[in-house]
């Protein structure tokens with residue numbers, strides 16, 4: 256729970272209200288990691304919308320999207336205990352068969368988000384071009400990890 260609190264704290268600091276977060280604390284690692292990844296989906300929706308010009312860009316919103324991705328990077332990997340490959344999960348068996356490979360994908364996410372936070376500065380990326388430069392590498396990690404470590408359907 257400590258890490259989930261850390262995640263929630265970081266997400267709240269980013270100013271995001273997470274509709275996907277469970278109202279009650281849960282010890283179910285599958286539900287927890289799915290809630291964390293749902294917030295990644297929300298951050299990607301916000302970030303992608305601004306990159307495409309569908310949502311007006313604001314530095315604060317850019318900062319929030321990156322901070323959320325960072326919070327995901329810092330916590331997601333903690334919720335894959337042995338046995339949690341069973342049940343209602345989109346996590347592929349390859350996570351447990353090839354833990355080093357999965358750790359490498361988590362490391363890519365950690366690196367991309369650390370750089371993104373650095374580029375964000377205090378007030379967020381100044382314009383949408385600066386945001387694209389910071390968020391683009393984070394988006395690059397989604398497909399790379401999902402391809403191998405997320406079930407196809």
Ligand code: HEC
Pocket residue numbers: 285288289290292293295296299324343344345346347357360361364393394396397398400401404405
């Ligand atoms: C290090 C690997 C990894 C990275 C990087 C990653 N994901 Fe995921 N993602 C997963 C896994 C594994 C699942 C399935 C989790 C489960 O169901 O237990 C998942 C599930 C999801 C889900 C479904 C969550 C739910 O409600 O069940 C969404 C949405 C998602 N990812 C979006 C993204 C986006 C957007 C990015 C990039 C910005 C991203 N992911 C990056 C591994 C990753």
